[in-house]
Amino acid sequence: MEEGTFPAPGSCEGTDDEFDVMHWDSREDCEVRQILDRVADKWSLLVIALLERRTLRFTELKREIDGISQRMLTQTLRHLERDGLVRRTVYPVVPPRVDYDLTPLGASLHSTIKALVTWTEEHQREIAVARNRYDLQADAAPVAAGATA
Amino acid sequence: MEEGTFPAPGSCEGTDDEFDVMHWDSREDCEVRQILDRVADKWSLLVIALLERRTLRFTELKREIDGISQRMLTQTLRHLERDGLVRRTVYPVVPPRVDYDLTPLGASLHSTIKALVTWTEEHQREIAVARNRYDLQADAAPVAAGATA
DNA sequence: CAGTATCCCTAAGGATACTG
């Protein structure tokens, strides 16, 4: 086991609700920031997305997620399990069988993540266009850019 | 400039829409995966959140986001600008002034990101509880866990 | 099958110094 998990919780929940959102940005060690990082993690996103409505075994997840190593998959699953987002069920059979599925908490996160994915899918064209424009003008204009008023 | 930006675009947009979502997970070099990574990035999240409804200057952003280095802030802003999410406005004044704000595209992403942040805020208690439970039982049970049916 | 343990290497990213 490696696992360097935070010894200092550093709570910053009930600071003040003057700003409905936007207060979570200051404290670096803030718990919300930390959870956000975990949840917005590359592999976590994929795992949660895949576990919607279907239970998957370790190998199935590994097969589905192109490019993930078993090391990262294990680590990601452990994190998600620890956070109560994913349930791990071990069957004590002779060829080991372990099932993974979303907890209600994980399922509630899923819709949010799906929204993010959907946004990305819907706007990938625009982003591609923006990138092309940016790259071209950056290439063409080594000096003088922006509001040349 | 460092910037290692992908020479191979690797499109995977119009593959098939049998699965409304859930097809974006396989191709590792998929553009959606790449955009998702950028958008779900730790610092990007914070920058976009902060730029809601207010225009900020470089130093203001740096001050607001605790723990970010100028290197990372610059890099993040450049990426977001390139993706068409953030607009950068340079005023050719003697003490340089550069303003950052969201483009319409960036603004459209903001609501999605806000949803993610809100989810995190709303469920941080549950996650904390889950973590405690996990840590305690993992500590207490070095052997035999899960469905001991 | 479902992991754990090790090794190892790349790249993310902080600190610092310099510039238009």
Place this chain on the structure above:
DNA sequence: CAGTATCCTTAGGGATACTG
């Protein structure tokens, strides 16, 4: 002020080998 350039450390994460 708003960066850029350089250095350097750390840790994220792949590859491989071993185990219950």
